[in-house]
Structure formats: structure tokens, C-alpha cells
Amino acid sequence: MSDQEPSESTRRAFGTQLKELRRDINISAVELARRCGWHKTKVSKIEHGTQVPTEDDIRRWATACAAEGKIPELVAVRCEIELMWTDYKRWHRPGMKRLQLQAMDLYARTRVLRVYESLFVPGFLQTVEYAKAQFTIHARLHGLPLDDVEEAARNRMARKRFLGTGAPIFSFLLEASALTNNTGGAEVMNGQLDHLLDVSRLPYVSIGIIPEGRARSLYPGEGFYLFDESLLKQEFWSGAFQTSRPENISYFGRVFAALRDQAVYGAAARDEIDAARSRLQGA
Template identity: 40%
Template sequence: MPVSPSSSAQTAREGVARRLRELRQDAGLTLVRLAGLCGWSHSKASRIENAKTPPSASDIVAWCRACAADSQAADLVACSRDVETMYQEWRKRARTGLRQLQSSYAALFQATRLFRVYSPTAVPGLLQTEGYTRALLSGNARLLGIPDDSTEAAAARADRSRIIHQAGRRRFVFVLEESVLRYQLGTSDDMAAQLGHLLTAGALPAVSLGIIPMGTPRTLWPQEVFHLYDDTLASVELLSAEVNITQPTEVALYEAAFEELRGMAVYGAAARALVLGAIEALPGPTHAP
């Protein structure tokens, strides 16, 4: 697996920095001279050129002007902005509210035909009930120190998730570790409803639900939560950020990992038995559906 799930973003940042270095060298400028022309300290210019600090749009314009390469500025600014969308902190993404964050995925979901999701920790959003989502997002809001609009966000996620019921050519392939069934979020009733929903959703024609039993001999260790959208985007969920990977070699690596994890999972009656067992293990007088 990648050394760091943010490596695509760092690789792209280094590409912008490399292009800026080439412009400086083509202009015959030392780093000290360029810093002087831009009115910066040498350390700032060095941090930008070595991809230690991402340049702002105005930094790129000033750099290109100093190198007599004004025509290059617009493309480099656009490229730099694309880089910064690869690694997005949850706190920043949720500053307008968790509900708005849920709605921000609508265009991506509509454009995707094959959804593949692996999770070792929680039920994927597309399979969540509102009670489970409220508990999950409320905890996220508390941890991130942002306003808690988890009730509205849960409704928005439920609305977004209706895509798995829509007729069409979309396919949804989910691989969960069995531990996901055992981590209780919300009340026992919330968790029972969530597990019951897994039984229903897993039977949908467009959905494949695989569960890796806890006693399965591993050929690949549990990974971070990741989503594959067709074969062009791998989205990795970290505690602090979402990493969007588009570099083909890295996307292919996540695809290979998904297939190996999928091969360890059980399906159909065997997967249903694991879900029913988790329901029976819940505290309180909950009964399997």
C-alpha cells in the first residue's frame, strides 16, 4: 500500500514546485535573487520551491512575473488549486455544516456507475440508517469542535443514499470487516435498525455485500476506509481529512487491495448469518428481523 495515503497530493505539490524551479532556472535567477524580486525572505522562496509550503495564487503570479513568464501563471494557479482539493481537512470541509458536506457529494454520485467501498470501522454511508448516521456524525462534530447539525445531516445522507434504489446501470460493491457489525453506534434500537437495514439493502439487485469474518486467515491486513468511484478516483477517509487520489498507479493499487479484501469476504446466507448473530448479541430485548 502507499507509504502515506496523502502521497498523491504531495506528489502533485512537488510537481508545481518543480515547475516553479524550472521557470527560475530558465530565467537565470538564483533563489536569493528571485526572493528579492518578489519581496520575500529567502526562506519563503525556498519553502515554496521545495514543496514545503503551498504557494498562494498571488505567490505564483509574483514568481512568474519575476521570471518573465507571466503567461505561465494562470495554468500554475489552476494546477495548484487542484492539488489542494486532493487533501481536504474535515474541519474545513464541514465549516458550513455537516448537512452541506453530505450534499456536496451529489454530483460525484450521479456521475459514478461502479461504487466500491471497504470499511473496517463503520457501516458505509450509502447503507446507513438515519439513527446510526446521527450517532456517527454527532460524535464527529464533537471531536472536530464544529456545530452539531447531525439530525439535518443524517436526513441529507439518507436522501443521498436513495441512489442505491434507483433503476439504472449502477453497481454497488461493499466489503466490511465483521467488527463493523459489533461496534455499537447510538442506542441498541438504532443499531438493531441499522443491522436490519443491512439485511434488506444487501438483497437489492444492484448491491453486493461482503463481510470478512473475524476468524478469517488474512492475506491482507485491514486497511483504512476507502471508496472507489469507477476506476478514476480513490477517496480515503482519515481521522482528520479526506484524501482524494487520482494518480492512476495509486488508484490501481487500491483496486487491487479491494479485490483481495473482497476475496476474503463471505456473501449471501453466510453474510446474513453474521449480521443476524450481531443483532442477537445486542443488549436488551432486541430480536432479529
Template identity: 40%
Template structure:
């Protein structure tokens, strides 16, 4: 894709940096003078103004005090924290385990009318069975070097999945066929997961499509895993972090991408045939 999924976060950081730079200039202070008043090296001022270093709340308070803009403190701290929330490292979010991370998404899902999900490598979280989720989350904990609370996290993920049965929501999910063949857990866990997909795809609120590996002349190659919440937020999963995209131009690009991927998928009987083939391949 031509737009970096982290550009929303960077644009938000640059917005905070620009406001701080304007405060310094309006106070008629040089970079060195402001650094002296704040009791830090002038290079730090440059890094903050160029959005290379995010300012801490203490930095913002010192900056506003030096520029006579104490009334800007709370707004700037909130803006800076919002900017940093757009790019969130997994290790920082799961230091004490993965269960709390599962619970943190419940309100976001409940506030979403239409959730679009594209996954090229694993079954979407809302359609995962407990055994499959446990294997996936345990592997993630080992990769990130955090406490392995996969049992509790998998149970929390299943509780979160109940949103699929609540009224007022629609779920449009697309996966690559390879997802059906990547084994997580033992054969029994994988068979249970594939069997669940046979029924989950028939739920009234769920559209579940599979892009066959045999698709000829793909209009788009496999992309990173992403969720689109209505038309206001895109969450992109990277190895190291979750990137939350909020810029309208980027969201439009993800919506266009999703529609192209969805157009290559098969549904209903054709999708079930692919799942049954994957079940047979477990033997």
C-alpha cells in the same frame, strides 16, 4: 500501503510550484529579486517554489505580474485550487454543520457507474439507517468541535442514499465483521441498522461482503476507509481530512487492495449469518 494517500495532492502542489519557478527563471529573476518585486520576504518565494506553502490567488497574481506572465494567472489559480481540493480538512468543510457535506456528494455519486467501498469501522454511508447515521454524525460533530446538526445531516444522508435505487449504478461494498459489533446509538438503533443490512445486501445493484473475524491467514490486514469511483478517483477518509487520490499508479494500488479485501469476504447466506449473530449479541 507503500504509497501515501496524500501524494496525489502533493504531486499537484509540486506541479504548480514548478510552473511558478519556471516563470521566475524564464524572467531571469533571482529568488530575492522576485520577492522584492512582490513585496514579501525571499523565504516565502522559496517555500512556494518548494511546495511547502500553497500560493494564494493574490500571490499568483503578484508572481505573474513580476514575471510578465499575466496571461498565466487564471490557469495557475485554477491549478492551485484543484491541488488544494485533493486534501480537504474536515473542519474547514463542516464549519457550519454536517448537513451541507452530505449534500455535496450527491453529484459525485450520480456520476459514478461503479462505486467500490471498503470500511473497517462503520457501516458504509449509503447503507446507514437514520438512527445509526445520527449517532455517528453527532459524534463526529463533537470530535471536530462544529455545530451538531446531526438530525438534519442524517436526513440528508438518507436522501443521498436513494442513489442505490437509481438505474445505471453498481455498488460493491466490503466491511470488516467488527463493523457489525461496534455500537452506534442505542440498542434499538443498532438493531434497526443490522436489520437494514439484511435487506440492503439483497438489492440488485449492491454487492455487500463481510470479512469474518475468524478468517484464517488473511492476505491483507485492515486498511483505512476508502471509496473508489470507477477507476478515476479514490477518496480516503482520515481523522482530520479527506484525501482525494487521482494518480493512476495510486488508484491501481487501491483497486488491487480492494480486490484482495473483497476476496476474503463472505456473501449471501454466510454474510446474513454473521449479521444475525450480531443482532443476537445485542440482547
């Protein structure tokens, strides 16, 4: 799949919503631009999602379309779009080592955290050695200081204090391929797989593995974190996406349920971890 900003589709959908307001009163884009005091190309850019309207733009648009009552809803959607996507240049301003401590309050107030990963072991389940290897790759990709890697990895370990406490309850889903993407070399991967076996026995933690070769009812996709029914987070190569929109939360809840139906748990999941070790040793 392409590494396209997920907020792009939301911008296009918002543009379509504004376009419908114009069509509801049967005026052209040129006429709407005239009423708002804009160049006609601005209407086209907004309707096609290539330009996000300002709050003032939205007020002018709705007023020109005799839809003043929709202004609060439209402004709220616009604010959500602005918060959805953060490119890594902006995301990393505080530094990798500080970013690892920023979400502690969110973890503490979450009751159930659902996590799906298809490419690597999730941060909550990582050893410090695996985290260091992952941060080294990340730093080189984004031109970040390698001096931060050690402290970033150790700060990531701070979130492990939530595991096994029931606050939150954790439900992890991993594609089997995430266990064999060699991050850090044989010794690091052996330690990581040992750690997964240990964590899988903790209370309030479930780890499901979707075996390789299993007939799929839903294909693999990008990893995501679901915080209760209130927040979705995803990370991509170029940035991070988050949303609290109910329709998005509901959609990813259905995705998680469909993926969970394909997973194995308990002894069968531990067998998958052991099988991953065997595949790595044979590589």
C-alpha cells in the same frame, strides 16, 4: 495509523519533482533562489513539501531551470494538491445537514461505486437512527450544533434512492469489526443489522464482509469511496481527502480487489451479520 493529511506525501513528491528540475541543470538551491528573486529558505521549503508553490512560483522555477515546457503539467499538479485536502472547519461551513445533499449529482453520474469501510456502516447502508447516533458523535467532536443532527440524518437517507436501481452499481466491503462498533446502543444496532440484511438482497448491490480472524493477505485500513475510475474520496478525523490522479485511482483499485478476495458474500455474509448481532448481545 496516524491521522496525517494524505496530501502531505503528495506535496513532498511534488517538491522532489521540482528538486529534480534544479538538479537536471546542476545548480544549487541558493542559485535557484537568486534567479527567482527569493530568499534561499523558500526553495528548501518547497522542495521538502512544507510550502506549496503558487502558480507564479512554478513558472519562475521552471524558467530558471530551462524547463518552460513542463509548466502546464506542473501547474495542473499544483492545482490538484490544493483540492486534495479539506479540513473539517472549512468542510462544515455549509452545515452537516446541507453537506448530505451536495454529492447527489456525483452519485447520479457514477456507473460503479466501490466502498470500503473498516470502522462503521457506510452512509448508503445506514438507518436514520444509526446516522443520528453517528452525527451526534461527529458534532460533539468538531463542536458543531447538535440541532443539525436530526435533519442531517434524514438528508443522508435521500441517497438511498440510488440503491437497487443499477445507477450506480454498488460494491460494498466491510470489515466484520464495523458491524460490532456499537453506535447508538443495542436497539439502534439491531435495527441497523436488520437493514443490512434487507439491503444485501437488493439487485445491483453486493455486500462483502471480511470475517474477523481470517488470515490476511492485506491488513485493514481507512475507509474509502471509489467513483468509477475517476475519483477517490476518504474521510479522516480531521478532514477529507480526494483525488482524481490516475496513479492513486489505480492503487486503490488494487487495494479494493485485494480486500474483496478476503470477503464472503451472500449467505456467508448474512451469517457474519447474524454473528455480529450475537457478539453485540453478549457484550
